Amino acid sequence: xTEMSQRRxxxxxxxxxxxxxxxxxxxxxxxxxxxxxxxxxxAARVGVAPNAVYTYFPGKAAVQQALVERxxxxxxxxxxxxxxxxxxxxxxxxxxxLRTDLxxxxxxxxxLLSGRMDGPNALALRERLLEVFADAGLTPDDxxxxxxxxxxxxxxxxxxxxAQLEHSGPPPPEDExxxxxxxxxxxxASDRYPRTAATAAAMARYxxxxxxxxxxxxxxxxxxxxxxxxHPRGGPTRP
Amino acid sequence: xTEMSQRRxxxxxxxxxxxxxxxxxxxxxxxxxxxxxxxxxxAARVGVAPNAVYTYFPGKAAVQQALVERxxxxxxxxxxxxxxxxxxxxxxxxxxxLRTDLxxxxxxxxxLLSGRMDGPNALALRERLLEVFADAGLTPDDxxxxxxxxxxxxxxxxxxxxAQLEHSGPPPPEDExxxxxxxxxxxxASDRYPRTAATAAAMARYxxxxxxxxxxxxxxxxxxxxxxxxHPRGGPTRP
DNA sequence: GCCCTAGTTTATACATCGTACAAATTTCTG
DNA sequence: CAGAAATTTGTACGATGTATAAACTAGGGC
Numbered sequence: 001x002t003e004m005s006q007r008r009x010x011x012x013x014x015x016x017x018x019x020x021x022x023x024x025x026x027x028x029x030x031x032x033x034x035x036x037x038x039x040x041x042x043a044a045r046v047g048v049a050p051n052a053v054y055t056y057f058p059g060k061a062a063v064q065q066a067l068v069e070r071x072x073x074x075x076x077x078x079x080x081x082x083x084x085x086x087x088x089x090x091x092x093x094x095x096x097x098l099r100t101d102l103x104x105x106x107x108x109x110x111x112l113l114s115g116r117m118d119g120p121n122a123l124a125l126r127e128r129l130l131e132v133f134a135d136a137g138l139t140p141d142d143x144x145x146x147x148x149x150x151x152x153x154x155x156x157x158x159x160x161x162x163a164q165l166e167h168s169g170p171p172p173p174e175d176e177x178x179x180x181x182x183x184x185x186x187x188x189a190s191d192r193y194p195r196t197a198a199t200a201a202a203m204a205r206y207x208x209x210x211x212x213x214x215x216x217x218x219x220x221x222x223x224x225x226x227x228x229x230x231h232p233r234g235g236p237t238r239p
Numbered sequence: 240x241t242e243m244s245q246r247r248x249x250x251x252x253x254x255x256x257x258x259x260x261x262x263x264x265x266x267x268x269x270x271x272x273x274x275x276x277x278x279x280x281x282a283a284r285v286g287v288a289p290n291a292v293y294t295y296f297p298g299k300a301a302v303q304q305a306l307v308e309r310x311x312x313x314x315x316x317x318x319x320x321x322x323x324x325x326x327x328x329x330x331x332x333x334x335x336x337l338r339t340d341l342x343x344x345x346x347x348x349x350x351l352l353s354g355r356m357d358g359p360n361a362l363a364l365r366e367r368l369l370e371v372f373a374d375a376g377l378t379p380d381d382x383x384x385x386x387x388x389x390x391x392x393x394x395x396x397x398x399x400x401x402a403q404l405e406h407s408g409p410p411p412p413e414d415e416x417x418x419x420x421x422x423x424x425x426x427x428a429s430d431r432y433p434r435t436a437a438t439a440a441a442m443a444r445y446x447x448x449x450x451x452x453x454x455x456x457x458x459x460x461x462x463x464x465x466x467x468x469x470h471p472r473g474g475p476t477r478p
Numbered sequence: 479g480c481c482c483t484a485g486t487t488t489a490t491a492c493a494t495c496g497t498a499c500a501a502a503t504t505t506c507t508g
Numbered sequence: 509c510a511g512a513a514a515t516t517t518g519t520a521c522g523a524t525g526t527a528t529a530a531a532c533t534a535g536g537g538c
Binding site for chain 2: 110113114115116117120123124126127130131134140141143144145146148149151152153155156157159160163164192193194195196198199211214215217218219220221222223225
């Protein structure tokens with residue numbers, strides 16, 4: 001009576017738990033993308049009637065949210081705060097790890113972006129980010145803002161890349177994808193979009209680890225400049 | 240025979256067209272979010288059997304893609320290249336316009352992020368962005384990369400904000416949302432996430448026009464620094 | 479050691495979705 | 509004025525999320 005919320009499963013068959021459901025959900029996500037993460041699919045993979053899932057989660061949204069939390073739990077937070085490496089390198093490693101992990105399950109990003117990102121693992125990640133940006137010399141408030149910008153850039157990049165991947169059947173090698181995009185750009189653009197055509201080679205290379213890192217470096221450059229409140233040059237909000 | 244692809248509708252009732260379908264789709268998007276954009280819903284709103292939609296679009300995905308194109312067609316591209324204002328101000332105005340437009344239809348961003356963004360309007364937007372970044376003094380290649388970073392930051396920010404909005408029923412005023420998030424953070428974080436709790440006020444202000452502009456300014460700062468290929472400080476790819 | 483209760487699982491069911499197929503209807507063309 | 513072609517619809521199938529009530533299994537009190 002004292003701790004009835006901690007009891008596990010006094011029910012009929014002990015074969016089932018939140019973790020098994022999430023295992024199945026993650027497995028479906030890896031195999032068939034976000035669209036394959038379905039209540040009935042999960043139940044089938046565990047060998048259970050669809051409604052059994054509703055004992056552990058109030059609905060599909062809750063499963064998705066818990067799945068996001070599980071994905072976040074896999075990122076290596078300890079490496080983020082190891083002071084043996086410079087803070088830039090740590091942030092870059094984190095961003096690359098996120099990119100690799102999320103792109104390996106196609107469609108995982110859409111779950112992340114549609115979720116609230118307020119679970120314990122999401123908060124833990126934010127906490128570590130604040131620490132890193134404090135190492136970079138930012139004030140606590142600026143560190144908070146900067147970490148949000150960092151997350152925004154990382155997730156936004158990954159989402160845009162994932163969108164390209166999902167629309168092209170089986171994931172081809174990166175070189176081939178670049179070539180495909182290059183052809184598309186130059187063909188359609190030609191005379192109507194001269195600048196686009198001129199830099200088609202560069203634009204086709206969007207979907208590239210290199211472009212991801214290029215942008216990340218620039219974003220971090222902007223985030224760690226001196227002068228927090230005022231803007232060094234150009235018009236801030238309205239002249 | 241010469242131009243049979245240009246023929247419109249020699250069929251039965253002339254009452255129907257791509258535009259009407261997209262009108263209905265956009266209306267549904269505004270009213271009920273991305274989830275409400277459904278083939279049957281569109282058909283019902285136009286007063287037509289669901290299958291009639293398939294005459295003009297091969298499937299739901301095509302409708303969504305065309306809807307994205309329509310949304311992009313509403314952004315004011317001319318203001319982007321008017322040299323009477325400085326380039327920073329133009330980019331800021333575009334970002335704010337995108338944010339307002341996309342947040343007004345809840346769920347529009349998810350469509351944008353899941354689409355390929357390779358229609359004529361998307362290309363036109365990219366072309367203009369290249370022009371603006373050329374005004375900012377970037378080389379063509381850097382302008383291409385920079386415009387992609389710009390789009391990434393804008394869409395990523397808006398997507399994260401939209402996710403928060405969708406999970407909180409009717410959209411409350413911005414102040415109230417900030418308060419809600421503040422309570423959530425301080426309650427859950429307290430001792431386990433000290434930095435998060437300390438800057439809870441700043442973090443709760445994430446969902447704010449101010450934070451959006453703060454980040455945009457920093458991103459643009461980083462994008463328009465001199466030194467295109469080499470990285471001014473910190474480790475670039477790997478030491 | 480046994481029954482009762484509480485939590486678990488299932489069966490069935492309903493509403494909704496995307497979309498395939500063939501028949502019917504209407505407009506354009508010759 | 510017909511024939512043809514394109515459009516629209518009726519019907520249908522499979523899949524989805526989830527509500528409701530019944531069946532079942534395990535643990536606790538006597």
